[in-house]
């Protein structure tokens with residue numbers, strides 16, 4: 358075995374995807390799984406498709422490229438609005454992109470026309486989280502500006518919440534999106550196929566709302582992979598919460614004082630935490646560090662406490678028996694920890710599959 362290692366249970370991920378696709382379809386809401394946290398890994402993509410997904414979403418062209426090379430020929434949605442400098446590859450590797458800038462849609466149209474292909478877009482609306490999206494009172498003008506552009510089809514509208522400020526999807530903001538869909542259709546005589554109401558943070562709203570809504574799609578990553586919803590970090594009933602775990606190996610185990618000695622400045626990361634003398638403690642060092650994972654997103658098993666980390670070392674205190682050298686410790690991960698460890702080339706990834 359090689360460490361540090363990220364274990365990914367594809368069967369549990371498959372269950373979670375299938376469960377959410379089924380539950381949300383009862384509410385007439387389709388699920389577009391978001392593969393970015395797994396860097397568009399083809400194994401994950403295949404399990405998501407097998408679970409019933411008909412489209413996949415990602416924020417990176419490179420991830421779509423990888424899927425295409427692996428022979429995955431599903432509809433691909435780019436959920437980060439395109440850079441002007443990447444328009445050709447957007448057209449080459451994605452079927453649909455999210456958009457908020459007239460200039461970008463114009464360029465998509467220009468190049469699509471040169472290549473004699475069509476490109477679908479979803480217009481993103483700002484609903485209060487203040488990341489991407491057109492202000493609601495500007496959306497009609499935006500549509501007017503782009504509606505006659507050749508080789509572009511407006512497939513729908515959407516919004517993203519809960520990412521920058523943790524703004525929750527609710528009756529009010531979801532209605533703004535829903536009403537805008539009606540207004541665009543009435544104003545321009547077009548029909549909008551996809552009204553995309555957000556990410557994992559929208560699941561709770563989607564499963565519990567009762568009023569009429571036009572929202573018929575969610576883009577979901579975190580809930581499928583971690584089984585929890587991001588706003589309150591609550592587990593979602595019916596989902597596995599242990600599909601991924603990270604295991605690292607102990608390289609030193611010792612009894613050490615809690616207070617350092619010598620003249621003290623800032624540490625290697627410009628930090629200087631205040632310290633308390635707790636006497637001698639049983640301390641273990643794991644071969645895992647900030648270059649591998651966002652340490653604040655790791656949860657240690659019972660009896661172990663993460664007390665510090667540097668580039669290559671994770672320091673644990675053990676309250677029960679001391680750890681021994683060569684022993685391994687397995688952590689659970691939050692979204693940030695999963696994202697960082699998937700992105701680290703130093704972490705070995707093991708996909709448990711059928």
Ligand SMILES: *Cc1c(COP(=O)(O)O)cnc(C)c1O
Nearest residue numbers: 391436517556557576577578579
């Ligand atoms: C990452 C992302 C998602 C998926 O978010 P989760 O919280 O993982 O469900 C959805 N939409 C957009 C625009 C994203 O960037």
